[in-house]
Amino acid sequence: MRTLAYIWLAFRSLQLYALRSVLAILGIVIGIAAVLDVISVAEGARAEVSRQINSLGSHLLLVLPGAQLDQGVRKQAGSMLTLTATDARALAQEIPGILFAAPFVDAQMTAVSGNLNWSTLIAGITPEYFEARGWMLARGQWFQAEHLATAAKVAVIGNTVARELFRSVDSIGRPVRIGRTSYTVIGVLAEKGQDFTGRDQDDVIFIPLASAKIFTLGRSHANPDAVHSILVKADSPASMAEAEPLITRVLRERHKLPERKRNDFQIQNLVQVVQARDKIYRQFTLLVSMLAGISLFVGGIGVMNVMLVTVAERTTEIGIRLVAGACPGDIRKQFLLEASLLCTVGGMLGLLLGYAVARLLAATFGWTIEFSWVLAIMAVGCAALLGLVFGIIPAERAARLDPAVVLRSGQ
């Protein structure tokens, strides 16, 4: 009960020194707001990453043509042509833990429908690619084996393309012209969102691999069977682990590479790439949290400073209280609570500021923000604790005051 009275007393004292108090806690307000915002943004980013890992599909490896030294930048058709569709079939057949090995060719081209056109990614694939990447169908149907066998001029389009080329009209059964060829839309894919590089995954038109090679993307004379990449899906984490060396062995054999020569392909573990990004977010969060922690510390020192000044100014008040019968513990408690309350108010203001900024960021930039109220409450609790710690010295000063001061000042 008495503690409540002291808290009320602290509250009234703070009201008396309102402006000074606000300035003192600025460091804390900003520190807490900053910590909360950084963590919210980073957590939002990590949630996105997590979602992307799931949308990527798991147990995936990407085999790309080109030397190991490359960064894996998408190559134009016609530059390194060392991977073939047959390679893909061989991988699927010869390596037991592999569910599919889906070949892939692509180019950025303009698709036309009626009087609308849209530049998009045209991808030539085999049916297992959809399953490997976890695509879902919104309307229509998938490619069948016969579409590939006959190099049918059919297309399955992504959500963004459906929106841009067909607007509100149902695209199923309608033609879309790519290059000089007209394809018929047989399916529309469900929305997937952005991938981990920020690219819109729904901005794509899938056509059968054979059709792509014959009609639209063309094939090179040097290696007509070449593909741009092979997406490999393993059936379990164990198989994933073994897959990389096995794929390397099979491809080196097929490409007839001598011992010394480097691989003319590279293998990327997509999930690892995404996880690396996640790790970066976490390290970033940690770093900025440390910086914000320093800001909090500085804020605490600011509070201590203000409290020291306040105590020095209020010696008469302290003296009167001592004369009225307060013991040093009472005085100490009064000022400790005042410091703690000051910091708690700072923490709560920081919470409000942090929340407001988080919402602003989400609205302005479209970032995914995950604001954790649990973390926010903890932050306010930390602020209260900070106040107690930084209030110790001023409270001691106050408690040690010699009450005779009151009498002497009366002269």
Add this chain to the structure above:
Amino acid sequence: MEPLVALVGITKRHHLGAQLVQALSDVTLTVRRGEFVAVTGPSGSGKSTLLSILGGLDRPSNGQYLLDGADVFALNRTQIAELRNKRIGFVFQNFNLLPRLSALENVRLPLFYRRRSVSEARTKAQLMLERVGLAHRMRHVPTQLSGGEQQRVAIARAIVNEPDLLLADEPTGALDTSTRDQILSLLAELHSTGLTIVLVTHDREVGAHARRAIRLLDGVLESQDGPMV
């Protein structure tokens, strides 16, 4: 009967800058329960220091202070504070009210530190204000009160815990003559109910209201039984 207050060989030295000042030298005196004593002397004679020691606020360099037989300075700070809270009331020349609290809240202050329940405190404080004739002004803050009214609030605060001893340091020093008389008659009234009062003053007229005079000069006790001249 044992005296309420017994000072034995009290000496107080303190530093004023680099100098060592002897505020009190070997002061021995007693005050009986129910007495009204004035401590007089010129400025610098050690009157206020004596009052500080009587109030347990200042620790003497030598000597003993027995309050109702208890050695005050053998106690720790918390115990002295409790003693001060329950048994001693203080009134100052410049009132020393907390400026932003109301009259009622000021009077309640000693009760707050006595760990009594809130509702009882409010009633008690209100009663004390009635006693000094200021119940109708209890919600006013000191700046809204005259000097005499503020001192009456201070007196109410001093007696709210029903102390044995009231210590007053130049209580009328900041007041005009008619107000001074009001305050002094209030003190006389309280004295008549059995309160022991020690009043410090350099004003002979004020001191004359007491029954007994103690004179100090340069920290030394000159006389302690004389009536006021």
